Amino acid sequence: MSSxxxxxxxxxxxxxxxxxxxxxxxxxSVLAHTAGQCGRAIIxxxxxxxxxxxxxxxxxxxxxxxxxxxxSPDFKPLMTLYLxxxxxPQEIEKAVKSGIIxxxxxxxxxxxxNSDAGVSNIRKCYATLEKMQDxxxxxxxxxxxxxxxxxxxxxxKQFIDKTLKQLIIDFPELxxxxxxxxxxxxxxxxxxxxxxxxxxxxxxxxxxxxNDMLVGGIKPHHYCLPVLKRESHRLALVKAATSGNxxxxxxxxxxxHNRQKKETACGCAGMFTAFAAIELYAEAFDDAGALAQxxxxxxxxxxxxxxLKTNNDMISLKRKQWTVPDxxxxxxxxxxPLRAGQTINWKLDL
Ligand code: NCD
Ligand code: ZN
Numbered sequence: 495m496s497s498x499x500x501x502x503x504x505x506x507x508x509x510x511x512x513x514x515x516x517x518x519x520x521x522x523s524v525l526a527h528t529a530g531q532c533g534r535a536i537i538x539x540x541x542x543x544x545x546x547x548x549x550x551x552x553x554x555x556x557x558x559x560x561x562x563x564x565x566s567p568d569f570k571p572l573m574t575l576y577l578x579x580x581x582x583p584q585e586i587e588k589a590v591k592s593g594i595i596x597x598x599x600x601x602x603x604x605x606x607x608n609s610d611a612g613v614s615n616i617r618k619c620y621a622t623l624e625k626m627q628d629x630x631x632x633x634x635x636x637x638x639x640x641x642x643x644x645x646x647x648x649x650x651k652q653f654i655d656k657t658l659k660q661l662i663i664d665f666p667e668l669x670x671x672x673x674x675x676x677x678x679x680x681x682x683x684x685x686x687x688x689x690x691x692x693x694x695x696x697x698x699x700x701x702x703x704x705n706d707m708l709v710g711g712i713k714p715h716h717y718c719l720p721v722l723k724r725e726s727h728r729l730a731l732v733k734a735a736t737s738g739n740x741x742x743x744x745x746x747x748x749x750x751h752n753r754q755k756k757e758t759a760c761g762c763a764g765m766f767t768a769f770a771a772i773e774l775y776a777e778a779f780d781d782a783g784a785l786a787q788x789x790x791x792x793x794x795x796x797x798x799x800x801x802l803k804t805n806n807d808m809i810s811l812k813r814k815q816w817t818v819p820d821x822x823x824x825x826x827x828x829x830x831p832l833r834a835g836q837t838i839n840w841k842l843d844l
Pocket of ligand 2: 512513514538747749
């Protein structure tokens with residue numbers, strides 16, 4: 495039986511290895527979606543101010559735990575530190591000792607939302623990276639070059655050539671996750687790198703290309719960073735995600751902004767997908783005739799890379815078309831979800 499005749503799918507509970515849950519009022523509203531389907535999530539530290547110390551991560555973790563809904567008591571947030579030019583090796587030791595921090599996030603300064611405090615030159619962080627390498631703490635990389643002259647569609651490739659290749663030479667044992675890859679160049683690079691280099695892929699980059707952002711009018715809710723690329727890149731990402739290669743795993747990069755911040759003259763980057771994360775991935779894998787590979791990507795490869803156990807319960811999905819609401823609550827505001835008012839072909843079967 496070919497996989498696209500399947501009407502039900504049972505897989506080990508997935509994890510989200512790249513998630514923005516924000517803070518304050520909005521936190522509770524968006525966290526509930528992820529806690530309802532994932533066992534764990536790597537929590538991005540790009541708040542204002544950013545989570546630059548173990549103490550700040552501890553405080554943020556408490557706010558997150560407070561926001562976990564009663565019906566998802568087993569959900570576990572995995573905290574990260576925001577790397578700056580001034581992050582010390584001592585802070586890395588503290589982070590590892592705390593037991594709550596699972597990675598450090600490297601935003602090149604100016605690359606994306608709330609990255610102003612990011613790294614100006616990665617060479618300034620070499621002592622800190624050395625310590626991470628020694629202690630086995632992964633570096634999560636927003637892999638885009640930031641110089642204004644570099645074309646926005648070339649920024650990922652430029653980052654590989656100008657920064658990542660050298661980083662891997664200088665720190666051959668450092669665990670690195672190339673986050674939310676968007677190009678064939680990145681997929682090839684990760685495939686050809688040693689086993690300590692992995693990548694997350696979002697559902698939206700598996701499902702859409704740049705036409706979905708620009709043809710027939712500009713679509714602010716399809717604007718994210720790294721920006722959607724041309725179809726050949728999307729196809730390369732689908733191939734990587736469905737290949738069974740253990741280096742690729744699920745990271746939604748669900749990044750909610752309130753409606754006003756998206757629908758404006760200078761809109762924020764980020765798509766809200768957490769409300770249907772596994773369903774959107776199921777649709778992408780189904781379209782590729784590769785539903786049988788979904789569990790490996792969503793539930794097995796991530797824990798393997800992070801040296802954690804896989805979740806010990808299952809979730810069920812059914813093939814069922816449903817219409818996405820026009821909006822979801824976001825604190826006392828609203829967030830427009832991906833596919834608002836349109837349909838998704840798979841549904842979590844609770
Ligand atoms: C993210 C955000 O809004 O925090 N935006 C995005 O477009 N993905 C930041 C990021 O992950 O780049
Ligand atoms: Zn992100």
